[in-house]
Amino acid sequence: MFFEPLVFDLSLLGWDDTRALPADTIPGRVSRVHRGAAEVITEQGQIQVHYGARVRRDSAADPTRLPCVGDWVALRLLAEGRYELDEVLPRATAFVRGGVSRDSRGGLSGDGQGQVLAANVDIVFVAEPAMHATDFADLGRIERLTALAWESGGTPVVVITKADLFDQGLDDLLNDVRGAAPGVDVHAVSSFTGDGVDVVRSYLMGSRTAVILGASGAGKSSLVNALAGGEVMETQQVRAGDGRGRHTTVHRELIPLPGGGIVIDTPGIRRVGLYDMSDGVDRVFSEIEDLAEQCRFGDCSHEAEPGCAVLAALESGELPERRLESWRKLQREAAWMARRSDARLQAEETRKWKIIHKGMRGRNRP
Incomplete structure (x- = not known):
């Protein structure tokens, strides 16, 4: 599918020299990913590379650090003459x-x-x-x-x-x-x-x-x-x-x-869960957020409280019931995902310190 010029201008894919590269690496952009490998567009054309030790280690700790389509990456030339994917560069989005x-x-x-x-x-x-x-x-x-x-x-x-x-x-x-x-x-x-x-x-x-x-x-x-x-x-x-x-x-x-x-x-998406959501839902439901600021109580849940501007708008027909139900659904899901993420991070931190303490006890034994 891709043409293979002798030298491909990566600026056509959005590359600029303000991105910092590790020493002795070349830049490329991921076009497809496979299990443990990726196809990357470089100045020499498109090549397939396997993940280096750093990428495997980082992604094992956090799956979001796996290379994905659109990533800018640093490739390192190995002694046997092939490249490996050494690092995923910081993502703009x-x-x-x-x-x-x-x-x-x-x-x-x-x-x-x-x-x-x-x-x-x-x-x-x-x-x-x-x-x-x-x-x-x-x-x-x-x-x-x-x-x-x-x-x-x-x-x-x-x-x-x-x-x-x-x-x-x-x-x-x-x-x-x-x-x-x-x-x-x-x-x-x-x-x-x-x-x-x-x-x-x-x-x-x-x-x-x-x-x-x-x-x-x-x-x-x-x-x-x-x-x-x-x-x-x-x-x-x-x-x-x-x-x-x-x-x-x-x-x-x-x-x-x-x-x-x-x-x-992308393939068809059957279900997309919310992840690390901060203000995305608020922007989609900006009218509900504006109404919420007019509620009598600052911690109004918009369920049955007196002076709730959201419920008043619902009763008057200004706010469609479908919008409010959709907002409630996404808010519940975002809160649930936040709790799951916090629990996972806490468990990982506990596991890390257990390993550290176990190692210290081993070194302190006579």
Whole structure:
């Protein structure tokens, strides 16, 4: 897929010399990852490298330090003539999902650890398909992904894909989506007809990097192909009846676009847990945060307290019930993940000191 020039200009991928490199290493950007190895674009082209001891040690202690697509890395030349991935350079941004799953009883379970889906991303395209006039985009998923996009340090942009399959009411749908993602640009696009593709491409001028996130069948790979002006990602035909495509992407991949800019395609995401959330949810639900400041009590839970401005807005119809329920759900999940993360960190600290004390006792024995 990648062209292999004799010398590739890494500035086209966003590299600048202000990044500090360890001595005797060369820079590269991760385009794909495998178990224990990664494909990296360097000035000499794309090469596959295995992880060095430092990377293996760091990632064993913290999985979020594993190399991921979009990472800038330092490669060290070994005596046998091959490179190894010596270090992951500091990330400007990182899209991290929490280790949340559902147990057999339908409750939340997980280890409080996160997974980095993409790094050094400027734009996060949240893709949601517009299927038929009687259907609506999954606003809850848009809210969740937008919150994580804000938290990553990137700028979210919601893209309603497959707009050509929406018979009527597209403007109403877009207004509903704007209500779920206040302050975020929302665009309708059709990879089949090309409508809206240029608008999406305008976010990727120069060496900006975008990641496309969404559920399986959201048309992410088709959008990548439309942006690239050719078949760079495999897709399958839209199914008859529901208009959904069968998603074929099984890995994350960084793709330089011919006209400039970089895009990262991702597999379909069934569930994305919140991780290390601080203000992402607050930005998505800014109207609720504004209302909360007007409550009589500073610690109002917005459940049954007198003088609650949030409940008053709900009763008057100013605040839709769906928005409040979605906010409560994400707040509960963010709090749960924070507790799980704190418990994991405390357990790791306790285990570390046990090892230290055991070693000290061994040295002190006569």
